[in-house]
Amino acid sequence: MRRHNLSVLLSAVHRDGPLTRAQLTGALGLSRSTVGDLVGGLAEAGLVHEGRPRAAAGRGVGRPSLVVTPRERSATVLALYLDVHWLRAAVVGLGGAVLERGTVQVPSEAPPDRVAALAGDLAARLVPEAADRARLVGAGVAVPGTVRAGAGVVGLAPNLGWVEQPVGEQVAGELEARLGRGLAVAVGNDADLGVLAECRRGAARDTADVVYLCGTWGLGGGVVSGGHRLTGSRGFAGEVGHIGVDPEGRPCHCGSRGCWEAETSAAAWAAPLDVDPEAPDVAERLLERLDRGGVAARRTRERVSRSFARGLASVVNVLDPHVVLVGAGLWRDLWPVVEDDVLPWVERLVLPALRGHVDVRLAGLGADSTLVGAAELALAPLLDDPLALAPA
Amino acid sequence: MRRHNLSVLLSAVHRDGPLTRAQLTGALGLSRSTVGDLVGGLAEAGLVHEGRPRAAAGRGVGRPSLVVTPRERSATVLALYLDVHWLRAAVVGLGGAVLERGTVQVPSEAPPDRVAALAGDLAARLVPEAADRARLVGAGVAVPGTVRAGAGVVGLAPNLGWVEQPVGEQVAGELEARLGRGLAVAVGNDADLGVLAECRRGAARDTADVVYLCGTWGLGGGVVSGGHRLTGSRGFAGEVGHIGVDPEGRPCHCGSRGCWEAETSAAAWAAPLDVDPEAPDVAERLLERLDRGGVAARRTRERVSRSFARGLASVVNVLDPHVVLVGAGLWRDLWPVVEDDVLPWVERLVLPALRGHVDVRLAGLGADSTLVGAAELALAPLLDDPLALAPA
Structure with a gap:
């Protein structure tokens, strides 16, 4: 029950940005003391911080409600978008902000292992510090093809010439080699991730x-x-x-x-x-x-x-x-x-x-929709069970 | 609560046909005594009857579970399907069986009031007896056009040349005039009703x-x-x-x-x-x-x-x-x-x-899908609140 409530609360501030305790109490239908306990748990794990809203300081009557804000660098994910001839990458933080980005050209007809190696290069370049690598909680890959999501397998990507390729596994292997640590890698169809991102934090x-x-x-x-x-x-x-x-x-x-x-x-x-x-x-x-x-x-x-x-x-x-x-x-x-x-x-x-x-x-979200969608995919496990997956 | 359970039980036998008390107990997740009470209520209202399954008589060990069967003539609806040049009508009983059917040609470019008059003629012909008319609990109309369902208004039916026509109201008026009693008339798009019928009791x-x-x-x-x-x-x-x-x-x-x-x-x-x-x-x-x-x-x-x-x-x-x-x-x-x-x-x-x-x-359901879908639409209020709407 507490895990579920922590998940709902962290998802709310991840999606909607800073919210006051009063807003959270209303939105979650929980008591003030329960919300206080949940916020305390998430703050202790370093995922959110609480403070007085700057604009409201000194205004109004009584004590202003504390504002709960996701700490965007407390937990990050690596998002990748393969658009046939380009591999785009971003580091996205809790709350959905793009913190770093990079792009590399992909040779024509590159096989999946070559693309995975490029992903490893990009990741190592975007996250050079060990401390930042430790904060990565996963990676998400958007590909222009059909995906068997659970398995991370691209069934068919006609514009890449890929059939039944274990892309998730290959990217995970390269990331582990280049970042020095294992990361869960989720794979999704580019357009499906784009619409997800637009519905969650874009024009839809x-x-x-x-x-x-x-x-x-x-x-x-x-x-x-x-x-x-x-x-x-x-x-x-x-x-x-x-x-x-x-x-x-x-x-x-x-x-x-x-x-x-x-x-x-x-x-x-x-x-x-x-x-x-x-x-x-x-x-x-x-x-x-x-x-x-x-x-x-x-x-x-x-x-x-x-x-x-x-x-x-x-x-x-x-x-x-x-x-x-x-x-x-x-x-x-x-x-x-x-x-x-x-x-x-x-x-x-x-x-x-x-x-x-x-x-x-x-x-x-412009050209970022698919990347942001890939990041949402990669952040899902953390949002589902915040305390178990928060970086130490 | 009882109304909801009556609705679920009657909907189950309407959709799936005769079910034993044991099957109903399992499917509804209710106690045997509650199911017994609900079946009693529906039987008293004349909507179902209970009896020993014929095939099982004498077989097996112990008393066979009683079978609950919808009484198809206890509550009926008039279903209409307008396919541009044809108006098809059926009397459909509880349980989904087509009891009577009739068809009439529709003159080219007939306006809605002319079609409504033809519907009245067909209804009077298909249900000549006052006792049978009393058992009608509603009418449903399938039309090849867009429908604002709540209002029974056909927004646009290009093949009929209709724009913003209050078809539900017009059919209701004619049925009242020809059958001597008011009936609720629901209107739906033909293909939407067809897919509804096929999902509920057809090939889907x-x-x-x-x-x-x-x-x-x-x-x-x-x-x-x-x-x-x-x-x-x-x-x-x-x-x-x-x-x-x-x-x-x-x-x-x-x-x-x-x-x-x-x-x-x-x-x-x-x-x-x-x-x-x-x-x-x-x-x-x-x-x-x-x-x-x-x-x-x-x-x-x-x-x-x-x-x-x-x-x-x-x-x-x-x-x-x-x-x-x-x-x-x-x-x-x-x-x-x-x-x-x-x-x-x-x-x-x-x-x-x-x-x-x-x-x-x-x-x-062959050519009947749209008619059966129209019947399902017309039966929905009875299935939602069986005791309030069962014919006396």
Whole structure:
């Protein structure tokens, strides 16, 4: 019972930031003395601290309620996001703040053990001090593929060419070698983690129906509907990138043709504009090329924007989301430039009842959503049992 | 508390059929004496009867447990399904059995009050006796359109040309006039009611991820994902008929082009085969025409089957259902003839991980799913508070 209450209290301040004892008492439905005891336990473990709210000092009548704040460096996790040609890493603290970050390019067709080695390099670079390494309570990895979560196995990542790869195990091995200590490694689908992060601390807080899109060389989708993450019968639901938008369209990695992903990701933009679609900085190159203008730029922009609108309209008709979030990846970089090409088409293509109600915008956590989602995944065990897993 | 337990017990026998007192005791987690009291209350109200199981008589050791059976004629509902050119009606009893049925053709572009009058005619014909009318506890109406459930208002039914029509009120008025008594009338979307019926007593029992398709002149979808009905933020989710499958395709009622519905419903089949797409018996005419064969029949079949496969593959990729059920309407009639044209294409178009796992079949309740779903909707208040609403 106490463990459960500690979990609820720490999760509340992790999610919502500093809260007064009075707010916690109200939110948790517990007595003041119980909340006092719980806060004491967490403070003793070093996970939170308590103090007078600075702004309120001297104001108002009576003693102001003490404020409970998560200590962001007391427990940290390593978050990794593999976006095909880039491996991004962050150290994220309790409370969700990104404390350190780093990025490294991934060679084309790198196998999982190579990526795991790069993850080890990044981790060693981002957390050089033994004292900081001791505060890591886990690692989370976001990958553009289907994941068997319990096992940390990537079932299929078409844009990486990976099938049935034990990514969790490989990353754990490299981290242990480079950091000098074992860490639990959790693996998740990038878009699923993106939507998790946006619902928890991004643009979809308090929203029960969200579609989150991400990816540069693919188009991943994470869907929350009626407050529940859409998983489907085998965990493959939400693969909106494989809605067929054009029967005569481009071949897709998945073996089909004209998938939303094939018609709108890096390759669809890059080929007609003489940009290398595999270039790690393809987004910048495309933006530059679009900025230069010309017939090819105009036509490509028109064609790809319409394809994007077609897929978006199908997604909106099937899922009726409150908001569609354009998250980490190519479309986030392009969105400010093409938004006005895309949205009028979406308005024409969705059901009449939905016209005027389609809300598509940039993810609140920007390019960090997937990383923050990976961090949330890695922090879950600590939040579940704070005293057992708090760093000594 | 007793009301809740009565509700759970009656719902159990309504859904699962005859159950022994021992089974009920186990399933409800209540004591034998409490179950005895509840069964007594429901039996006194005439809703169930108790008796020795016939097959078990004389077998086994000791006294066999008494069997509780819903009395199907003790409380009945009127179920209506409007499939554009047809109004189908049934009297459904407690336990879900269809006791009477009738069908009437609906003139093209009939306004809601005309359809309500036809519903009144059918009701008066199906339930001529005053004693039977007294046992009706409500009516349910399935319509191919979006419904604001609480108000019984059809927001938009594109294939009927209806916008913001108070269908529940109009049907209630006609039933009162023709049956001589007021009845609560509940209205629901046809596909949502179809999937409800299939989950409760059809081909999707114990299945948490189901897509149900229905319609002749349109293609409605009802989706259950992770055990929850997909509603979306405004109640429009599940409109799989408006996934775009061909940017160069046929204009759709919704204002878009190449929607799955436009490419695969009656009009898409009928026009190239010289069949009147508005004919109420369009399915039979099409079957006859396909049976006669020839180039146009072969080409149309190939083209429409591929379009159907395209939409189906998108649905499977986005929702990863355990099963797709082909329910009331045109595709149910055509499915045995075109299944072998459709399924190989679906296998080619879905994600590799889903190949070999796509299960598409006829709805378990056949053409009755939507009617049975409408009946379930109408029976809900009785199941919620059996003693208050049992017919005297």
